Amino acid sequence: MEFITNVLFSTLRVSTPLILAAMAGALSKQVNLLNIALEGLMLIGAFSAVIFASVFGNVWYGLLMAVLSSLVLSIIFAIFVIDLRVNLIVAGLAINILTLGLTAYLLVVLFDARGAFIPNNVVGLPKFIIPGLDALPFLGKVLSGHGVLVYFSWLAVLLTHLLLYHTPYGLHLRAVGEHKEAAKTAGIAVKRIEYLSILLGGVLAGLAGAQLSVGDLTLFNENMTNGRGFIALAAVFFGNANPGITAVGCLLFGLFEALQFRVQIMTGMPPQLLQMLPYLIVVTILIVISTRKKMQKG
Amino acid sequence: MKHFSFWRNQFLEILKILVTLLVGLLMGAIVMQLSGKDWFQAYSALFSSALGNRVAIANCLLAATPLIFTGLGSAIAFRTGIFNVGVEGALYLGAFAAAWVGFTFITLPGWVLIPLCFLVAAVVGGVWSYVPGLMRARLTVDEIVTTILLNYVAILFTSYLVNYPFKVPGMANAMSAQVAQQAQLTRLMPPSQLNTGFLIAILATVVIAFIMRYLNLGFELRSVGDNPIFAKWVGMPVQIIIEKVMFISGVLGGVAGAVQVLGVHYRFAANFSPGFGFTGITIALLAHNSPIGVLFAALLFGVLRSGSATMELFTDVPRDLIRILEATVIFFAAMDFSLSWLRRRRDGIHH
Numbered sequence: 001m002e003f004i005t006n007v008l009f010s011t012l013r014v015s016t017p018l019i020l021a022a023m024a025g026a027l028s029k030q031v032n033l034l035n036i037a038l039e040g041l042m043l044i045g046a047f048s049a050v051i052f053a054s055v056f057g058n059v060w061y062g063l064l065m066a067v068l069s070s071l072v073l074s075i076i077f078a079i080f081v082i083d084l085r086v087n088l089i090v091a092g093l094a095i096n097i098l099t100l101g102l103t104a105y106l107l108v109v110l111f112d113a114r115g116a117f118i119p120n121n122v123v124g125l126p127k128f129i130i131p132g133l134d135a136l137p138f139l140g141k142v143l144s145g146h147g148v149l150v151y152f153s154w155l156a157v158l159l160t161h162l163l164l165y166h167t168p169y170g171l172h173l174r175a176v177g178e179h180k181e182a183a184k185t186a187g188i189a190v191k192r193i194e195y196l197s198i199l200l201g202g203v204l205a206g207l208a209g210a211q212l213s214v215g216d217l218t219l220f221n222e223n224m225t226n227g228r229g230f231i232a233l234a235a236v237f238f239g240n241a242n243p244g245i246t247a248v249g250c251l252l253f254g255l256f257e258a259l260q261f262r263v264q265i266m267t268g269m270p271p272q273l274l275q276m277l278p279y280l281i282v283v284t285i286l287i288v289i290s291t292r293k294k295m296q297k298g
Numbered sequence: 299m300k301h302f303s304f305w306r307n308q309f310l311e312i313l314k315i316l317v318t319l320l321v322g323l324l325m326g327a328i329v330m331q332l333s334g335k336d337w338f339q340a341y342s343a344l345f346s347s348a349l350g351n352r353v354a355i356a357n358c359l360l361a362a363t364p365l366i367f368t369g370l371g372s373a374i375a376f377r378t379g380i381f382n383v384g385v386e387g388a389l390y391l392g393a394f395a396a397a398w399v400g401f402t403f404i405t406l407p408g409w410v411l412i413p414l415c416f417l418v419a420a421v422v423g424g425v426w427s428y429v430p431g432l433m434r435a436r437l438t439v440d441e442i443v444t445t446i447l448l449n450y451v452a453i454l455f456t457s458y459l460v461n462y463p464f465k466v467p468g469m470a471n472a473m474s475a476q477v478a479q480q481a482q483l484t485r486l487m488p489p490s491q492l493n494t495g496f497l498i499a500i501l502a503t504v505v506i507a508f509i510m511r512y513l514n515l516g517f518e519l520r521s522v523g524d525n526p527i528f529a530k531w532v533g534m535p536v537q538i539i540i541e542k543v544m545f546i547s548g549v550l551g552g553v554a555g556a557v558q559v560l561g562v563h564y565r566f567a568a569n570f571s572p573g574f575g576f577t578g579i580t581i582a583l584l585a586h587n588s589p590i591g592v593l594f595a596a597l598l599f600g601v602l603r604s605g606s607a608t609m610e611l612f613t614d615v616p617r618d619l620i621r622i623l624e625a626t627v628i629f630f631a632a633m634d635f636s637l638s639w640l641r642r643r644r645d646g647i648h649h
Contacts, residue, residue, distance in 0.1 A: 036442070086632045089381055089442060090583060094628035097576070101621025102329075108616040109333045230446050237443060272458035279447045279454075286444060290437040 005141040007258050012142070012150055013216065015254025017042065019153040020208035021232035022239075022246045023160045024201030029241035030164060031197040032177040036092025037077050038205050039229025040099035045070040045209020047103040050220045051110075054119035059214050063125070066210035067203050073099065074202025082194050096229075104222050115222050122218040125149060125210075149211040156204060160243040173197055208232075234282040237289070253278055311591045315584055318630045319598055325626040326619050340615040347612075348605030356490035362600025363492075363561070364389070364554045364571075366499040368578025369585065369592040370506045371550030377510065377587040378543045379523040384430060384445030385551040386575025387452030388423035392552025394456045395422040396559045397566035398464070400477025408480030415481055416498075416556050423552020424545040426452065431544025435537035441544075449575070457568035473567040483561040495557035500593070502550065507589035509546075519543050551575060580624050584631045599624075 021038050028035035035041075045066040053062025077095050080086040107113050125147045134144040164170040175183040176193045184190050212228075213220050231253055239246030260274045323341070330337035348358050368385045375382035396419040403411060430448060433439040460472045483493040510516040518539045521529040530536050554574060559566055581599060585591030606617035 080629060080633075084633055086629065090628060090632040093383075093576075093579065094625045094632070097580070097621050097628065098625030101618045101623075101625060104618035105329070105616050105622060106333070108618070109335065114616075227446075227450055230443070234443055234447060237440070270458050270462050272454040272461060276451050276454045276458075279450045283444055283447055283451075286439050287433060287437060290433070290439045294437060 001138075003262075005138065007255070007262065008142045009145075010258035011251060011254040012146060013254075014257045015251045016147075016150045016153045016215065017208040017211045017228055018232050018235060018250040018253055019247050020149070020156055020204045020211065021229055022235045022250050023153075023156050023243060024204040024208070025233050025236040026160060026239070026241040026243050026246050027164075027173070027197040027201045027204075029236050030177045031173050031194055032180070033081060033088055033194060033198060034092075034233070035077075035198065035201055035205075036089050036233070037073070037095035037229075038092075038201075038208075038232055039225050039227070040092075040096035041070045041073055041077075041202055041205035042209035042212065042225045042229050043096075043099045043103060043223070044073055045206035046213035046224050047099075047106075047209070047220055048206075049210035050117065050119065050122060050213040050218060051106075053122045053214055053218070057121055059123060059125055059218075062122070062214055063207070063210050066213075067206040070206030070209065071199060071202045074199050074205070077202075078195050078198040082191060082198070100223060103220075107220070107222065116219060118219040122214065124214050124216055124218050147211070147215045149207060149215055152207070153211075156207075157243050157247045164243065169193070169196070205229075231278070231282070234286070238282070238285055240289075256281075308588070308590055311586060311588050312594050314586070315591060315595050315598070318584060318627055319595075321630050322623040322627040326623045329619065329622055330615060335615050336613065340609050340613045340619075343612045344602070344605035344609040347608035348601045353487065353490045354604070356487040356492040358597070358600040358604045359496050360490060360492040360562070360600070361604040362596045363496045363499050364558055364574040365577055365581055365596040365599050365603075366593055367502060367550045367554030367557065368575045369581035369596050370502055370578075370589060371547040371554070372575075372578045372582035373585060373587040373589065373592050374506060374510065374519070374550070375543055375547040376582050377523045378519040378540060379526060380431070380434065380540055380543060380547075381442045382427065382430070382445055382544060382547050383442055383579065384427055384448055384452075384575075385547060385554075385578050386571065386573065387445070387449040388426050388548040388551025389555040389558075389571055389575050390452045390456045391426050391555070392419035392423035393555025393559045393570065394459060394474070394566045395419045395552065396556035397474045397477055400481040400560060401475040401565070404478040406478075406480075411478060411481045412483070412560065415477075415560055416553060419552040419556035420549040421552070423555065424549040427548025427551065428541060428545045431541045431547075434544070435540040453569065456566065460566060460568050471567060474565045476565045477560060481560055482564055483557070491562050493557075493561035495561035498553070498557060502553065503589050503593045506546075506550075510589060515539070515542060554578075577624065580628050580631075584627055586631070 021042055025035055025038055048069040049062040049066035052065035053059045073095055077091055080091045081088045107117055111117055127145055127147055128151065130144045134140045164174065172183065172188045172193050175186070175188060176190050180190055212224055232250065235246050235249035235253065238249035256278050263269060264271050264274055327337040330340055348354055368389065371385040372382065396415040399415045399418045400411065403414065406414065430441050430444040433444060434441040457472060460474050464474050466473065466475050483495050486492045486494065486496070510520070518534050521534060522536055522539050526536055563570065577599060581592055581595045585595045602620050606620045609615055610617045
């Protein structure tokens with residue numbers, strides 16, 4: 001029993017950055033501007049969060065700076081993609097390379113640290129023991145006691161859903177994604193919608209990064225995101241950019257990540273093979289989805 | 299007349315590459331200035347150490363060698379409108395395949411063993427990339443996501459191979475056994491590690507340029523890249539073209555890996571590539587997918603890579619600066635209108 005609660009607890013924890021990033025991805029996919037830059041946005045978020053938390057001695061400033069830094073990069077991304085009409089994949093890859101280089105560069109230049117930065121004065125984001133829920137026998141151990149961003153990520157799924165399907169803005173956003181020219185003809189301010197969804201995504205991706213670096217541990221590693229931005233994108237494809245299903249996809253990845261560690265210890269299976277599995281599963285899911293679509297089309 | 303315009307175009311292409319790279323260097327200088335580093339000193343150290351003497355120049359060519367292959371592999375796919383990000387994965391599998399042949403069939407003479415290593419590496423890399431190509435062509439599975447994900451699979455799988463079944467006992471790091479002496483490529487200018495792999499890279503450039511310019515496949519892939527719907531309507535086998543191109547792209551990745559193993563390291567080590575495949579993407583974009591442009595751009599990146607280590611050593615400017623420079627180059631290369639083929643692909647090729 002304790003094994004199960006432990007696994008589920010870690011599942012929720014490790015899914016959080018994926019869920020936050022995937023919501024950003026869903027917003028971008030719905031407006032037809034697939035955000036390949038998520039990986040880089042998360043990385044700069046993770047970097048800023050721990051650096052500024054250390055500099056100011058306050059983790060909330062770190063969180064704020066994570067959002068701001070990711071937002072600034074999102075603005076650059078949006079300008080290149082929306083105004084300068086640079087191909088969005090290329091721009092996304094460039095953002096990813098830029099952040100990878102910039103964070104590693106600054107780590108050495110500012111802190112004389114190569115590879116990792118582990119400050120000793122940073123306390124991670126606060127954990128919440130939820131009164132009442134806490135007392136429940138099984139659920140309490142799984143749901144209570146998480147960091148603040150874990151709970152926020154659930155809220156983010158709900159908000160993204162409401163935004164997309166229950167507000168005029170969401171309707172416009174999906175209209176732009178469906179058929180840009182038609183949306184323009186209907187009088188929708190296409191550019192503004194595109195900017196808004198990319199920038200909102202920037203905020204979410206910044207938070208996703210912060211969860212990695214100050215959510216639990218308080219440290220930054222070079223290339224700390226290690227493909228999580230792309231896993232989040234895969235979840236977006238899995239859920240066809242529907243926030244709820246996309247989040248379920250993220251939880252599945254999270255479950256796998258949480259299990260992997262334990263299975264490895266219990267069975268002695270090579271870690272590399274276990275680590276490979278989620279990637280292979282995503283690819284398989286993508287194939288299944290496409291095959292189904294193809295068959296539906298006839 | 300036609301030939302005249304061909305060379306003029308090549309010249310303009312190379313000029314564009316130089317200008318873009320200068321913008322990148324400028325950005326690097328700005329970043330260094332802002333972070334309180336002496337950019338002039340850093341660049342002096344970089345270029346003087348990279349181009350200071352014959353051996354240093356040989357080292358630049360050495361650094362450029364894998365990038366030529368990965369750049370060509372990316373370029374041929376991009377020209378077809380296929381965004382293959384998976385050359386890195388093909389490189390890993392090709393590298394391991396070459397090492398495996400090299401340390402397994404040790405009784406074969408060099409003139410058989412070396413071609414065999416390359417052949418197996420090429421086929422392994424080709425088949426590896428053919429799979430996402432197939433998925434893209436037949437099932438319209440987005441190749442960007444699949445190739446990115448499959449890169450992780452390839453890197454982890456080869457790491458597993460040298461950590462478990464092919465582990466050499468007593469080695470601190472996970473690496474395979476050494477390839478047979480006769481499988482090792484000849485060094486061209488010792489003490490530099492520059493080897494005959496560089497000549498193979500030149501040859502590959504010529505072959506890919508020939509395919510893209512003169513062969514039927516080249517015409518077809520350019521048509522698909524320019525306008526997939528039109529290509530389909532005039533009866534071109536678009537799916538098969540995509541699959542072929544992805545195979546070739548993977549072959550180039552596999553050969554890149556083989557050259558690193560047979561020419562430089564003599565064994566396969568887990569996680570050995572510092573992103574050769576990804577820099578290949580930058581190079582292809584910078585060169586606007588022209589093979590000769592790729593050769594030139596790869597040589598420039600070879601200089602940067604080769605010199606950056608010395609720069610780090612003597613001026614305390616971290617070599618990660620090169621990545622910042624690389625990102626700038628991508629942005630500016632992509633702003634060029636020649637990339638309009640890429641802009642179209644989102645709307646066109648899926649239908």
